[in-house]
Amino acid sequence: MSAIQGIAVRGIAACVPTKVSQTDDYDLLAPEERQRLQKATGIAAHRVSPPGQCTSDLCQTAAEQLLDHLDWERGSVGALVLLTQTPDQPIPATGIVLQDKLGLPSTCLAFDINLGCSAFPYGLATLASMMATLGISRALLLMGDISRVCAYADKSAWPLFGDAGSATALEIDHSAPSIHVDLMSDGSGRDAIIIPGGGLASRLPPGDWPAQPAQDDDGMVRHPANLRLRGADIFSFAITKVPPSIQRTLDAAGKMPGDVDYLVLHQANKMINDTITKKAHFSAESSLSSLAEYGNTSSASIPLTVCAHAQRFDRERLVAACGFGVGLSWGTALFSLPAGGVLPLIESDHVY
Amino acid sequence: MNADDFIEKFAFAIEVEAATLALDTRFKDLPNWDSLNTLAVIAMADADYGASLTGSDIQNSQTVGELMQVVQGRMG
Numbered sequence: 001m002s003a004i005q006g007i008a009v010r011g012i013a014a015c016v017p018t019k020v021s022q023t024d025d026y027d028l029l030a031p032e033e034r035q036r037l038q039k040a041t042g043i044a045a046h047r048v049s050p051p052g053q054c055t056s057d058l059c060q061t062a063a064e065q066l067l068d069h070l071d072w073e074r075g076s077v078g079a080l081v082l083l084t085q086t087p088d089q090p091i092p093a094t095g096i097v098l099q100d101k102l103g104l105p106s107t108c109l110a111f112d113i114n115l116g117c118s119a120f121p122y123g124l125a126t127l128a129s130m131m132a133t134l135g136i137s138r139a140l141l142l143m144g145d146i147s148r149v150c151a152y153a154d155k156s157a158w159p160l161f162g163d164a165g166s167a168t169a170l171e172i173d174h175s176a177p178s179i180h181v182d183l184m185s186d187g188s189g190r191d192a193i194i195i196p197g198g199g200l201a202s203r204l205p206p207g208d209w210p211a212q213p214a215q216d217d218d219g220m221v222r223h224p225a226n227l228r229l230r231g232a233d234i235f236s237f238a239i240t241k242v243p244p245s246i247q248r249t250l251d252a253a254g255k256m257p258g259d260v261d262y263l264v265l266h267q268a269n270k271m272i273n274d275t276i277t278k279k280a281h282f283s284a285e286s287s288l289s290s291l292a293e294y295g296n297t298s299s300a301s302i303p304l305t306v307c308a309h310a311q312r313f314d315r316e317r318l319v320a321a322c323g324f325g326v327g328l329s330w331g332t333a334l335f336s337l338p339a340g341g342v343l344p345l346i347e348s349d350h351v352y
Numbered sequence: 353m354n355a356d357d358f359i360e361k362f363a364f365a366i367e368v369e370a371a372t373l374a375l376d377t378r379f380k381d382l383p384n385w386d387s388l389n390t391l392a393v394i395a396m397a398d399a400d401y402g403a404s405l406t407g408s409d410i411q412n413s414q415t416v417g418e419l420m421q422v423v424q425g426r427m428g
Contacts, residue, residue, distance in 0.1 A: 040392075231407075233407045
C-alpha cells in the first residue's frame with residue numbers, strides 16, 4: 001500500500017469509567033481458575049461503565065479534553081469518524097450524534113465504521129486518506145466500545161473485556177512524516193467473534209424479541225444478542241497473520257524493529273501479545289501493554305494503551321500500532337506522535 | 353519428528369510432568385485440561401514446530417499421538 005502523505009497525528013486522549021472489576025472477584029470461576037486466567041491472559045482487572053453510559057459518552061469526554069488540550073476551535077473540525085462495534089443505537093450512526101453533542105459545525109462530515117480490534121489502523125488510514133484527498137484540515141478519529149454485550153455468566157468472555165472510549169486528532173501538515181499502513185481482512189473467520197442476534201440475518205421476526213438465553217455448544221449460556229468469542233481460533237489467527245502485517249509495514253517504510261520507539265498491539269491477551277511481539281522481532285520493553293489494569297477494550301485498546309503510558313511520549317515517538325481480531329480484520333499503522341501530544345488516561349462516568 | 357520430544361513439549365505447554373503422558377493419553381480427559389491449555393498447545397505448535405493449529409484441530413484430536421500427527425502434517 002502507498003504511504004499517506006501530509007497528515008500529522010497531533011494528539012490522543014482516552015477515557016475509562018471509574019468502576020474497577022477485579023478478575024479476583026469474578027465469582028463464576030473458582031479462586032485457582034481466577035489465578036490461572038490472570039496468568040494466561042495478563043488481565044487482572046477491567047473497567048465497567050455504569051448502566052447509562054454509552055460509547056458516545058466515553059468518546060465525547062476524550063474528544064472534549066483533546067480539543068481543549070490542542071486549543072482547537074470546534075468550528076475548525078471538518079471530519080469525525082467513529083469506529084465502534086457497540087454504537088448507542090442501531091441507527092442513526094453514533095458519530096453523527098457526536099458531531100452535534102461536541103458542538104462541531106454541520107460542515108463536519110461524520111459517520112461510523114463497524115470495526116473493533118483492528119479499528120486503529122483502519123480508522124487512521126480511512127480518515128487520513130479522506131483528509132489528504134478532500135483537503136480537510138482538521139479531523140477527529142474516535143474509537144470506543146462498551147462490553148455490556150458480554151453475558152456475565154460467559155466465563156470465556158466477561159472477565160476479558162473492559163469499557164473505554166478515545167479520541168485521536170489529525171491535521172493536514174505538509175511537513176508531516178509519511179504514515180505507512182497495511183490492512184487485511186478474512187471474512188471466512190467471521191464466527192470467531194460474533195454477536196449472532198439482533199441483525200436481520202438472525203431471522204427472528206421482530207415480535208419474537210427478546211429471545212431467550214440458551215446454552216451454546218461450548219457450554220456457555222448466552223442470549224443471541226451476546227458476544228461469543230472462540231478464543232483458540234483468534235489465538236491461532238493472531239499469531240500466524242499479525243507478525244507478517246507488522247513486517248510488511250516496516251518494509252514499506254524501510255524501517256527495522258529497532259528504529260521504532262514503541263509497538264502498540266491491540267490488547268487481546270498476554271499469550272497472544274507476547275507471541276506476536278517476539279515473532280515481529282520487537283523487544284518486550286518496546287511493546288506497551290495496558291492489559292493488567294484495563295483488559296481488552298476492543299476498538300479503544302490502542303489509544304488507551306498509548307494514554308496509559310502518556311509519560312513516555314514526552315518527546316516525538318515513532319509508533320507501530322497493530323490491531324487484529326473481529327472480522328477477521330487486521331492491520332498495522334506506522335506513524336509519529338509529537339512530544340506532549342498524549343493525554344494521561346481520563347476517568348469519567350459522565351453521561352451526556 | 354521425535355515422539356518423546358513432542359510429548360515433552362506438550363507436557364511443558366500444559367504444565368504437567370512428561371512422564372505422566374504417552375501417545376495414547378486422551379489429553380482432554382486430564383484433570384487439569386481447560387480451554388487455556390488449548391491456547392498453550394497452539395502456541396507450542398507454532399513456536400516449536402512452525403505449525404499452525406486451529407481450535408477445531410485440538411477439538412477433533414483425542415490423543416497426544418493424534419495431535420502429533422496433525423502437527424506433523426502442518427510442518428514446513
